[in-house]
Amino acid sequence: MQIAPLDFRMATRTDEAQLLTLMRAFYIEDQIAFDEARVRRGVDALLADPRNGEVLMLLDENGAVGGYVVIAMGFSLEQGGHFALLDELYLAPGVRGRGRGRQALAIVEQRARARGVERLRLEVNRHNELARRLYTATGYIDDTRDLMTLPLDHPRDGLL
Numbered sequence: 001m002q003i004a005p006l007d008f009r010m011a012t013r014t015d016e017a018q019l020l021t022l023m024r025a026f027y028i029e030d031q032i033a034f035d036e037a038r039v040r041r042g043v044d045a046l047l048a049d050p051r052n053g054e055v056l057m058l059l060d061e062n063g064a065v066g067g068y069v070v071i072a073m074g075f076s077l078e079q080g081g082h083f084a085l086l087d088e089l090y091l092a093p094g095v096r097g098r099g100r101g102r103q104a105l106a107i108v109e110q111r112a113r114a115r116g117v118e119r120l121r122l123e124v125n126r127h128n129e130l131a132r133r134l135y136t137a138t139g140y141i142d143d144t145r146d147l148m149t150l151p152l153d154h155p156r157d158g159l160l
């Protein structure tokens with residue numbers, strides 16, 4: 001079976017509506033709460049300043065957008081300084097298969113290397129076994145840690 005090519009282009013402001021549509025589909029599928037105002041702030045920051053990272057629109061063999069990737073920049077002493085975070089990777093159901101997930105990861109790795117980082121990290125939900133297998137098969141290491149979040153914009157009655 002021949003692997004169908006996966007190409008990409010950098011997202012621009014004109015992609016915002018389509019990107020948000022794809023993001024909604026991804027969030028529903030991966031059981032992530034979609035806060036449109038918060039997501040829009042993040043998209044705006046990424047598109048406004050490439051130092052924050054980049055959004056890639058993934059293209060099928062016909063050049064149609066069939067998914068997206070978000071690469072965000074982070075900094076960690078443990079990681080030796082700057083690192084790239086594969087923040088989101090989504091391929092629409094009709095675009096999946098035929099090695100496209102692996103191709104998308106190869107694109108992300110290439111883009112991260114071009115940014116001069118030595119570490120690429122990602123988050124994956126525990127329930128997403130298919131994604132976990134793909135990441136493990138392509139060399140990602142399970143750090144056996146849990147990611148925790150403190151929403152600073154919400155009151156914490158009596159805490160602290």
